[in-house]
Amino acid sequence: MLPQPQTAVLLLLGIAASAAAQSLPTLVEALVSSGASKFAEFIQSDPETLQLYLSGQVGTVFAPSDVGYDLIxxxxxxxxxxxxxxxxxxxxxxxxxxxxxxRSIPGSILETNYQSPLLGGQGQRVVIDTRPANLTSPTKRWMQPSFLRRQSNGTTPSLLKISSGLGKITNVIKGDIPYNGGLLHITDGYFTQPESLSSTAQSTGQTAFAGLLSRSNTTSTVESTQSVTVFLPSNEAISASNSSLPASQLVSDHVIAGNVAYLPDLKDGDILKTQRGESLAISIRAGRYYVNGGLITQANLILENGVAHVVNKVLTPTPAVPVTGAASFNSMSLGGLFGVACFMGMMVLA
Structure with missing residues (x-):
C-alpha cells in the first residue's frame, strides 16, 4: 500500500532533517574551525567535562576564542x-x-549547566544585556537584532553583552555557528565565575557596603542565604547618607531573601520585600531602573547565591502597615462569622 500524502511528506521531512543533522559538524569540529581550538582541547582534556558536552544537556556553547584566553x-x-x-x-x-x-530590552536570562547549591540546586545564570549605551533615551532602532548593529570605530562589534560574576562583561564576537547538538557562539573571554557578596562588593569597588557587612557581623548570614537580591549603595551614597541606623538594619534594608531578581525580571510597579518585611518599589523611567528612588547604576552582578545591583542612594524601605485590632476584625472572613452564628444558634436550641 502506498503511503498517504501527509505521511509521505512527514517521512521526507524526517529524512531531510536526519540528513541535515548528519551534515553538521561535531562540537569539536565547529570549535576548531571557528578559532576556539584551545577550548576544544580544554573540554576534551577531562572525561567528566567531555561527558557533559556530549550528554545532550548542552544546547548553546559560549566558547572563548584562542585569542581571547589562553588555556595552556x-x-x-x-x-x-x-x-x-x-x-x-x-x-x-x-x-x-x-x-x-x-529581541527584548533590557535583555534575557540564561541558565547555565553550572549547578549552584545556593540557588536551590538550579543552574547558575548569566544575563544578556541588550540595553543601549545611552540609557536615557533608548530608541526603536535598538530593537533590531544586535548582530545588525555596527560600531562606528570599525572594531569588531559586540554581538551580545553578557554579564557574569563580579560584574564582568563578556562579548560574543561571532555567533550562530551550528553544530550537531545546537549552536556555538565565540566570545572574547570566559564568563567570570560568581563569588560571594563581600568579594563582589570589594571587587566592584563598593567597599563601604562590604564594611557594613563586616561591622554588623551579617556577612556569613547573607552569603549563606538561598536566593537573594541585594541592592548595593555606592560608596558615595553611603558617605552622603549620614545614617544613624545600626549597620545590621542598613544591610537588611537592602537585602531581598528568597527572590533572585535579575534586571530583566524587574517590572515597573514591582514591590519587593526586604528581610524585615518592608517594601522596595521598582520604577522604570526613560529606560532607567529605580528602587525607591535610587537609580540602578550597575546591574546584574551575579553572586554565588543570587544577584546584586549597585544603586546611587541608601534606600529607605516603606514600612509594613501594622494590622490593628479594628483591621483584624474587619478582615474576618464571612465564613468565620457564619461559623460563630451557627455555634450560638446550637447553644440556644440546646
Missing amino acids: SVLGRDLSVTDRRAAAFQSSRATTSLETSS
Whole structure:
C-alpha cells in the first residue's frame, strides 16, 4: 500500500532533517574551525567535562576564542572542580540564537549547566544585556537584532553583552555557528565565575557596603542565604547618607531573601520585600531602573547565591502597615462569622 500524502511528506521531512543533522559538524569540529581550538582541547582534556558536552544537556556553547584566553595552563592534566565549573558555566541547556537573544530590552536570562547549591540546586545564570549605551533615551532602532548593529570605530562589534560574576562583561564576537547538538557562539573571554557578596562588593569597588557587612557581623548570614537580591549603595551614597541606623538594619534594608531578581525580571510597579518585611518599589523611567528612588547604576552582578545591583542612594524601605485590632476584625472572613452564628444558634436550641 502506498503511503498517504501527509505521511509521505512527514517521512521526507524526517529524512531531510536526519540528513541535515548528519551534515553538521561535531562540537569539536565547529570549535576548531571557528578559532576556539584551545577550548576544544580544554573540554576534551577531562572525561567528566567531555561527558557533559556530549550528554545532550548542552544546547548553546559560549566558547572563548584562542585569542581571547589562553588555556595552556590547564591542558594535559585532570581538571580541578573549579575548572569543571568553568567549563559547565560556558554552556546553556537552551538553544539561544543571536536574534532571539536580542529581541527584548533590557535583555534575557540564561541558565547555565553550572549547578549552584545556593540557588536551590538550579543552574547558575548569566544575563544578556541588550540595553543601549545611552540609557536615557533608548530608541526603536535598538530593537533590531544586535548582530545588525555596527560600531562606528570599525572594531569588531559586540554581538551580545553578557554579564557574569563580579560584574564582568563578556562579548560574543561571532555567533550562530551550528553544530550537531545546537549552536556555538565565540566570545572574547570566559564568563567570570560568581563569588560571594563581600568579594563582589570589594571587587566592584563598593567597599563601604562590604564594611557594613563586616561591622554588623551579617556577612556569613547573607552569603549563606538561598536566593537573594541585594541592592548595593555606592560608596558615595553611603558617605552622603549620614545614617544613624545600626549597620545590621542598613544591610537588611537592602537585602531581598528568597527572590533572585535579575534586571530583566524587574517590572515597573514591582514591590519587593526586604528581610524585615518592608517594601522596595521598582520604577522604570526613560529606560532607567529605580528602587525607591535610587537609580540602578550597575546591574546584574551575579553572586554565588543570587544577584546584586549597585544603586546611587541608601534606600529607605516603606514600612509594613501594622494590622490593628479594628483591621483584624474587619478582615474576618464571612465564613468565620457564619461559623460563630451557627455555634450560638446550637447553644440556644440546646
